[in-house]
Amino acid sequence: MALIVQKYGGTSVGSIERIRNVAKRVARFHREGHQLVVVLSAMSGETNRLLGLARELSANPSPRELDVIAATGEQVTIGLLAIALQEMGIKARSYTGAQVRILTDGAHTKARILEIDEKRMRKDLVNGTIAIVAGFQGVDKDGNITTLGRGGSDTSGVALAAALKADECQIYTDVDGVYTTDPRIVPEARRLDAITFEEMLELASQGSKVLQIRSVEFAGKYLVKLRVLSSFDDPESTAKGTLITYEENDSMEQAIISGIAFNRDEAKISVMGVPDRPGIAYALLGPIAAANIDVDMIVQNIGASGHTDFSFTVNRNEFQKAMDVLSRGKGTTFDAREIIGDSHIAKVSAVGIGMRSHVGLASKMFKALADEGINIQMISTSEIKIAVVIDEKYLELAVRVLHKAFELDKAPG
Amino acid sequence: MALIVQKYGGTSVGSIERIRNVAKRVARFHREGHQLVVVLSAMSGETNRLLGLARELSANPSPRELDVIAATGEQVTIGLLAIALQEMGIKARSYTGAQVRILTDGAHTKARILEIDEKRMRKDLVNGTIAIVAGFQGVDKDGNITTLGRGGSDTSGVALAAALKADECQIYTDVDGVYTTDPRIVPEARRLDAITFEEMLELASQGSKVLQIRSVEFAGKYLVKLRVLSSFDDPESTAKGTLITYEENDSMEQAIISGIAFNRDEAKISVMGVPDRPGIAYALLGPIAAANIDVDMIVQNIGASGHTDFSFTVNRNEFQKAMDVLSRGKGTTFDAREIIGDSHIAKVSAVGIGMRSHVGLASKMFKALADEGINIQMISTSEIKIAVVIDEKYLELAVRVLHKAFELDKAPG
Numbered sequence A, B: 001m002a003l004i005v006q007k008y009g010g011t012s013v014g015s016i017e018r019i020r021n022v023a024k025r026v027a028r029f030h031r032e033g034h035q036l037v038v039v040l041s042a043m044s045g046e047t048n049r050l051l052g053l054a055r056e057l058s059a060n061p062s063p064r065e066l067d068v069i070a071a072t073g074e075q076v077t078i079g080l081l082a083i084a085l086q087e088m089g090i091k092a093r094s095y096t097g098a099q100v101r102i103l104t105d106g107a108h109t110k111a112r113i114l115e116i117d118e119k120r121m122r123k124d125l126v127n128g129t130i131a132i133v134a135g136f137q138g139v140d141k142d143g144n145i146t147t148l149g150r151g152g153s154d155t156s157g158v159a160l161a162a163a164l165k166a167d168e169c170q171i172y173t174d175v176d177g178v179y180t181t182d183p184r185i186v187p188e189a190r191r192l193d194a195i196t197f198e199e200m201l202e203l204a205s206q207g208s209k210v211l212q213i214r215s216v217e218f219a220g221k222y223l224v225k226l227r228v229l230s231s232f233d234d235p236e237s238t239a240k241g242t243l244i245t246y247e248e249n250d251s252m253e254q255a256i257i258s259g260i261a262f263n264r265d266e267a268k269i270s271v272m273g274v275p276d277r278p279g280i281a282y283a284l285l286g287p288i289a290a291a292n293i294d295v296d297m298i299v300q301n302i303g304a305s306g307h308t309d310f311s312f313t314v315n316r317n318e319f320q321k322a323m324d325v326l327s328r329g330k331g332t333t334f335d336a337r338e339i340i341g342d343s344h345i346a347k348v349s350a351v352g353i354g355m356r357s358h359v360g361l362a363s364k365m366f367k368a369l370a371d372e373g374i375n376i377q378m379i380s381t382s383e384i385k386i387a388v389v390i391d392e393k394y395l396e397l398a399v400r401v402l403h404k405a406f407e408l409d410k411a412p413g
Helices: A016-033 A047-056 A062-069 A072-087 A119-126 A152-162 A197-205 A212-219 A280-290 A314-331 A353-357 A361-371 A392-405 B014-031 B047-055 B063-070 B072-087 B119-127 B152-164 B199-204 B212-223 B282-288 B316-329 B354-355 B361-371 B394-407
Strands: A003-008 A035-040 A092-095 A102-104 A113-116 A130-134 A137-139 A146-149 A168-173 A194-196 A226-230 A242-245 A259-262 A266-275 A295-300 A307-317 A340-341 A345-351 A378-381 A386-393 B005-006 B036-041 B092-095 B103-104 B113-116 B130-134 B137-139 B145-147 B168-173 B193-194 B226-230 B242-245 B259-263 B266-275 B295-300 B309-315 B338-342 B345-351 B378-382 B386-391
Touching: A003 B113, A016 A035, A016 A072, A016 A130, A016 A259, A016 B047, A035 A072, A035 A119, A035 A152, A047 A062, A047 A072, A047 B014, A047 B072, A062 A146, A062 B072, A062 B092, A072 A092, A072 A130, A072 B047, A072 B063, A072 B072, A072 B259, A092 B063, A102 A152, A113 A152, A119 B259, A119 B282, A130 A280, A130 B168, A137 A242, A152 A168, A152 A212, A152 B259, A194 A197, A194 A314, A194 B145, A197 A212, A197 A242, A197 A280, A197 A345, A212 A226, A212 B145, A226 B103, A242 A259, A242 A280, A242 B152, A242 B386, A259 A392, A266 A280, A266 A345, A280 A295, A280 A307, A280 A314, A295 A378, A295 B113, A307 A378, A307 B005, A307 B309, A314 A340, A314 B092, A345 A392, A345 B282, A353 B005, A361 A378, A361 A386, B005 B014, B005 B361, B014 B072, B014 B266, B014 B338, B036 B072, B036 B152, B036 B193, B047 B072, B063 B072, B063 B145, B113 B152, B119 B152, B193 B199, B199 B212, B199 B242, B199 B345, B226 B259, B259 B394, B266 B282, B266 B316, B266 B345, B282 B316, B295 B316, B295 B378, B309 B316, B309 B361, B345 B394, B361 B386, B386 B394
Parallel strands: A003 A035, A003 A168, A035 A130, A092 A130, A102 A137, A168 A226, A194 A242, B005 B036, B005 B168, B036 B130, B092 B130, B103 B137, B168 B226, B193 B242
Antiparallel strands: A102 A113, A137 A146, A226 A242, A259 A345, A266 A307, A266 A340, A295 A307, A345 A386, A378 A386, B103 B113, B137 B145, B226 B242, B259 B345, B266 B309, B266 B338, B295 B309, B345 B386, B378 B386
8 A cells, every 4th residue: 555646737637527537547546545645737728718817907917816816727626526536435625725735935826835734635545535636836824825837736746745755656647658759750769667857857858848847856856756657548557657766776777878858949049259268158148147048058169269159049939039138248248259049950869867877879979960961060968968959950850860879769678 | 985895796707808897996996095895706607617517527516625616716706806906006916715714614505604804804905905805705614615605795795894894885786776676577667776674685585686685684784884786887987876774764765665576486385174273384394394495485374164274385496396295294294185286376575664654555555456357366474575476477467566556666755
């Protein structure tokens, strides 16, 4: 018998029929003798509908009131699932964020969880009642309703699992696990039985949008065993999804590279011929940060004759804003020969914990791309990732080539 | 400067455009220097939509969970109105029932208000912020969300006005006041500037469905000045609606009869030839009450030869159930010659506080009906009401005849 937290996303509770399906799955785990806390999102589309109403009234609505409105989406689904379970003869009880008392800071629409009171839920679990908790929401110390921001239900699930010291936090979604890469691009992509948090973070941040990044960080911090599963499988299915662990262990696949991630939401900006002197990186990127623009990759080449070239990537939505900021700075806060922007780029990354102990992976990656005539514009590496920026038009080709080069279509031996 | 509680019903907040209209009206009162607490219902149709979702899952859903689900309707409208007001540059803050702390008993779906903490609202009012409160809902001592039942938002408004000792509680609805009778039946029906609580209770319970009865009782108990107004008037309109007062005073109209009420939702049951002995009324009606059937009028005629006839009315929906209960009792718990049911009846009442001090009104009423050949099947009187049961087909005719007989089309002299 284990204590399991299950989290179901918006598509998993998107209709009465699907909620009934979730109830069947929860009932199976209950029948098997597990203690269960179930965390739900709003029905898919509902949060957007609610926020849309608010935006009809104001272009810049009060974040406090947006939270009051948006929090109703999950309040409906928790009540409905409780009723569906009770209809099957199973004891269940719903909790809003305030009722659990998921205490957050007061940062409306993007609050952070500070503390969870697990007493009421614990009482339910002991007497065989399933606790159903509204994800995405909490309450601040003054009793104001807060929300955790988009995808926050994953974080709610992980935080509840941490507070309850659950044996496992199962995240049910519309995919049946984490893949070596997007199967829509590489049909041979393979589901991974397990990956580490660090790999998951790299994969998630690169566009494998299975889990909200913050929830994975949270799980890593509190050592919560996280499992990604499909809610569209038969409720009686015993598929195991992908386990996300906080440590390497013998039972894990020993692949060197776990997956190929990619991202076509970025744009590249190069500032050419800037004086190669201390403080130049700050002179360039300080105003970008001040304008609240997130920078992803940053590359600085060794310069010649006292000058250097400096490149970085930003989200494509903020590309023009970043270009404007730099144009204003050129000749005033910094000198530069030229500022070149390119929004037709893509980032492709090979991710794997095995990199730590293997050499030659970068050159293998570069050779595979070169063999296909794909030019590399930027390179950036971390302990478990090699990322390259290439022309956007080669994205799919690059992903396929790398997936094959690292033999990700084959199960590790 | 006054402290005013305004309550807006579902049709008044049924769309973004209408919510904007409510905001304009609230803004006008704010501009005039009043302190305001605004109580809202859910958007019209929303509560039914939500409860419909629950009923898809269960024929008999848990009342606790129904309340969790239904309470979201008002939570959306309060957030939206706060945003609409803020967009006009007015300070506003929304409160769920739990946030105010509207403490109720634990009777889910039909809870009663026990206590209201007005501290947070009071703080808002003092600093010029408009407090916007979700109607229809509260919270029990264990933190469970409760609802007050259909029309409960009126009760919320009145209870808040009582707790805050407000100068007036304004109920905005889709009619512009209380009329001498239904204008759809009598085009000459006239809006009353003022009526007493007792008259309003009789009019409301008879089918003039302007206000929820419980809210009127509540207002009477706590001496809250209640005013019914239309939310469909221009927001700048200074129409005064109908004031409902708890005492007669000189400024009130001195009409003898205030209005003609009617009800076609009842059915009549007559038990003929029952032994005229003590306890017979209980023998007949005890099982009816035990079956949870509400009885309205009860009439017992003087009997002959030790027998009597006994008639009463019930809601038409419960007519068959009541007939079944009586049929089972006949010959076992009581003796009777015959049980006769008739669901094609209507009740018409003349209501007026002036009855207390005027005689001859009943005979005036009976004569007016007799002149049109309308037979009276049952008569029941109270201090401020004379009610008759007639054949349903004469309902409209009877209402018109009585409206004219009591000269309700003319303003009181």
